[in-house]
Amino acid sequence: MKFADLHLHTDFSDSTLSPAELVQVAVNADLGAIAITDHDCVEGICPAQEEAKKFELEIIPGIELTAEKDGKEVHILGYFIDYLDKVFLEKLEKIKVIREKRIFDMVEKLKELGVDDIEAQDVFDLSGMGTVGRAHLASILKKKGWVSTVSEAFRKYIGNSSPAYVGKFNMTPEQAIKTILDVGGLPVFAHPHNPGEDNLIPEFVGYGLKGLEVYYPGYPESIVKHYANLAAKYGLLLTGGSDFHGDVKEGSVIGIPRVPYDLVEKLKQAKNEKR
Numbered sequence: 029m030k031f032a033d034l035h036l037h038t039d040f041s042d043s044t045l046s047p048a049e050l051v052q053v054a055v056n057a058d059l060g061a062i063a064i065t066d067h068d069c070v071e072g073i074c075p076a077q078e079e080a081k082k083f084e085l086e087i088i089p090g091i092e093l094t095a096e097k098d099g100k101e102v103h104i105l106g107y108f109i110d111y112l113d114k115v116f117l118e119k120l121e122k123i124k125v126i127r128e129k130r131i132f133d134m135v136e137k138l139k140e141l142g143v144d145d146i147e148a149q150d151v152f153d154l155s156g157m158g159t160v161g162r163a164h165l166a167s168i169l170k171k172k173g174w175v176s177t178v179s180e181a182f183r184k185y186i187g188n189s190s191p192a193y194v195g196k197f198n199m200t201p202e203q204a205i206k207t208i209l210d211v212g213g214l215p216v217f218a219h220p221h222n223p224g225e226d227n228l229i230p231e232f233v234g235y236g237l238k239g240l241e242v243y244y245p246g247y248p249e250s251i252v253k254h255y256a257n258l259a260a261k262y263g264l265l266l267t268g269g270s271d272f273h274g275d276v277k278e279g280s281v282i283g284i285p286r287v288p289y290d291l292v293e294k295l296k297q298a299k300n301e302k303r
């Protein structure tokens with residue numbers, strides 16, 4: 029039986045593995061397909077595809093967009109996107125700039141809290157190409173000894189309700205879903221149990237949502253079943269993946285949870301029907 033992992037980050041967003049390294053690990057895990065789903069960023073897709081040519085590994089071009097609804101963060105995955113679309117790339121460029129500005133603001137807030145030896149440039153040096161995010165800032169907080177783990181950095185400083193947190197302008201879920209549809213992609217509600225706002229699902233379906241991420245690390249059988257039932261109710265596809273982030277997110281392992289490759293076939297069918 030073939031398996032897939034449809035939720036992976038590279039170091040173009042906030043993981044610690046490069047696309048080529050990620051491909052190597054996926055091959056070793058015996059996966060048939062993986063999706064590159066960096067935060068607001070598509071630069072990792074081509075290098076992953078390049079590396080995967082050496083193996084029998086399929087790369088699905090994807091993205092994970094951050095959206096916001098009534099102050100709650102909602103993540104929308106997009107699969108089989110046209111990642112070369114010019115208007116799309118311009119949109120992502122704008123988000124990238126917003127993300128960079130926000131690092132300056134968070135560094136400022138940290139200074140007010142007495143964390144006086146971190147500069148925004150330290151964070152940018154770590155993040156390199158692609159998008160910058162809180163995970164990079166968390167790693168710097170750890171490196172400079174202010175915390176001993178990345179999760180402590182979120183808890184103490186930059187988590188959504190922590191003192192140095194700075195929000196950013198986010199798309200609405202409607203805009204995120206439409207952005208993905210506009211580039212021929214299939215929009216999927218990422219880890220729906222995390223925002224835990226199931227009441228939003230019918231609204232998202234109205235905007236063109238095509239799937240729910242039901243297989244996700246830590247989701248017990250009961251949660252998987254719950255979202256599979258909702259997917260059946262609203263005619264949505266099922267997806268899943270590890271949300272792998274390398275060393276940044278403790279405990280995420282490529283290929284866990286197991287996601288049957290059949291789901292990829294169903295995504296492809298849906299993509300072809302859209303054409």
Ligand code: AMP
Pocket residue numbers: 042067094160161162163178179182183187273276277
């Ligand atoms: P951002 O998009 O810059 O707001 O950062 C969000 C990212 O930070 C998420 O995708 C996670 O990778 C990471 N993150 C959020 N909360 C935590 C946490 N408690 N521990 C570790 N990483 C986290």
Ligand code: ZN
Pocket residue numbers: 037041042067163273
């Ligand atoms: Zn992340």
Ligand code: FE
Pocket residue numbers: 092103218219
């Ligand atoms: Fe997410």
Ligand code: FE
Pocket residue numbers: 035037092271
């Ligand atoms: Fe993710």
